[in-house]
Amino acid sequence: MKAEIIAIGTELLLGRIINTNTAYLGRKLAELGIDLYYQTTVGDNPERLIESIKRSLVRSDIIILTGGLGPTVDDITVETVKAIAGRREIKWIANKVGTAPGLIIEETGKALICLPGPPREMEPMFEKEIVPYLKKRFGLSSILKTRVIRTTGLAEIRVNGIVKGLLTLKPPTTVGIYARLGEVDLVIMSKAKNDRQAAKAIGPIEKKIQSRLKDHIFGFDGETLESAVGKALRKKKKTLAIAESCTGGLISDRITDVSGSSDYFLAGLVTYSNRSKENLLAVSKSALQRYGAVSRQAAAQMASGAKRLIKADIGLAVTGIAGPKGGTKAKPVGLVFIAFVDGKKKIVKRFRFKGSRQEIKFQSSQAALDMIRRNI
């Protein structure tokens, strides 16, 4: 079964909007065992849309159009598709989130499916209406099961070396490696007849990866590092206080992205000025003068100060230089100290990150969350 996506909208080609629908549909189609070979984007232009649809009908079985369904002049999808459909019946699909309905047109062995462009309308419509339709209409018998194993703390090249032999596995079960800033995912994919068969193929590989990567693994599938940290804090019944300087609130923000985080997260202090480090966290003036705000000593005192002030079980602190300005030869942009304290341990680590201001903030938050996870 071959599928193809056509995204419609001049705003996509002008770069006003980033196309996230293709990635979503790509994942969902893969889970259904449907091959996606092409994705095309065209503007709000009937001729080029017709040309693209006609070509897709030659080479694919399932054609999914996204966008251009609205009521304005720019929205050309319905008229264009109607012209192509001729006398064929149109099956309308209700839109429970927005106003523009979707539609399906069937041809011998093929289906042309039009979905709204906004992801919050498109995704539930695909999930609730199109997935059952495709399963029934095309009698889909094979599935693609995916298991994502998520790691942090090791560079891609290191993870690659550790799992090397597994990356050359051939279908129906394969392992891929995908790196993002501060995270490396291993993705096991298995094409199988059903969930049970897929689980049987994935299980042993997953175990092998776990035994090799051990505690570098923070979670699976959709789990985030912040939710893994939350789970660990909840399990150990520990409360957390955070003092942030260069991350500017990002760590607290990520921790509170997890619903229910108020159970373990008591407070965060974004002590951006030196005065606030002294007054709020009782970092000593002498340490700030002698070693500077970006130092092992300042980080340690910030963590202890936050723990004591908030009466939390764990205190975590980050101080560094996010850049692009403010770096010196001795303390360059990207230099970051992270401190962790609980009743027993006091750990301070030094990092040197690269990238833009936001990238340095993110990598610092990632290392800080990971430090909590590994030490409780």
Place this chain on the structure above:
Amino acid sequence: MKAEIIAIGTELLLGRIINTNTAYLGRKLAELGIDLYYQTTVGDNPERLIESIKRSLVRSDIIILTGGLGPTVDDITVETVKAIAGRREIKWIANKVGTAPGLIIEETGKALICLPGPPREMEPMFEKEIVPYLKKRFGLSSILKTRVIRTTGLAEIRVNGIVKGLLTLKPPTTVGIYARLGEVDLVIMSKAKNDRQAAKAIGPIEKKIQSRLKDHIFGFDGETLESAVGKALRKKKKTLAIAESCTGGLISDRITDVSGSSDYFLAGLVTYSNRSKENLLAVSKSALQRYGAVSRQAAAQMASGAKRLIKADIGLAVTGIAGPKGGTKAKPVGLVFIAFVDGKKKIVKRFRFKGSRQEIKFQSSQAALDMIRRNI
């Protein structure tokens, strides 16, 4: 001049990576006055890539390929393009950020350009090498100038009503409206011979929009709300302290995304627990008991507490229910109070946002930043 983009990578079709290159290139090509009519994504499959390149050579003048340039087995671009090029000369382009070089192959009146997939390698290569190349090679004489006018605080439908007549302008100068969560952009685009001619066309329309939307406009082009707030604080020489509950650090995080924010941002307090609201910000136990932590009274006391504790000129506080759990009939998910205090004013506003936990956090941060901007 017609351009076309071909993105290469099975990981794009499987939805492991979101394609942001097309949006970037779309914007840049538009600025050069080059029309982008098609964007195609294909997997790491030589036949389908050849098919796509051959079609693009028929219908477009400039073909930009992204991805698949690396050294691994999956990276098929160079071999495929070499096969198509035959005896034609290949012009290699150095990659100053990563390892894989880009390349250009020329045919009568046409150019096939291969760029690396990772945006941080692709973008500088396009900017520094390809833009000058395209200008010279194709003698580009018309440009597309864009002016983005950014607003917050009004819903899209309201902005639409206010600028209505302008949205139907015909080329060479047009106005578009683009809404994102918590923000509505108006985009004036003018195709012209040079910058001066474009500025002359854009100027009067920009003035008209400004006179109608007034202080709902927070900035222009790449300016963010947080940088606009920073600019205003710096101009008025005011310092800021923030107390956050439901936004969990997001406002501080956004403010500190701006380089140099340490000049005006002193500290943020993420008082997630009631105890931290009492102990750190001196919110009265009686107010918390009588009105609850999500109340007009708590917000006001949090803002005053932060201002006093941090000795800042301005105190800002947010308290609310980000959900998805924790809502009641009287205090539903999405209910948010935001308070602003300075030496003279004390303002508390009530909001009711909709969406996911992250969406409610973001909209709250947006309203809070906007409240600072409008009141200093």
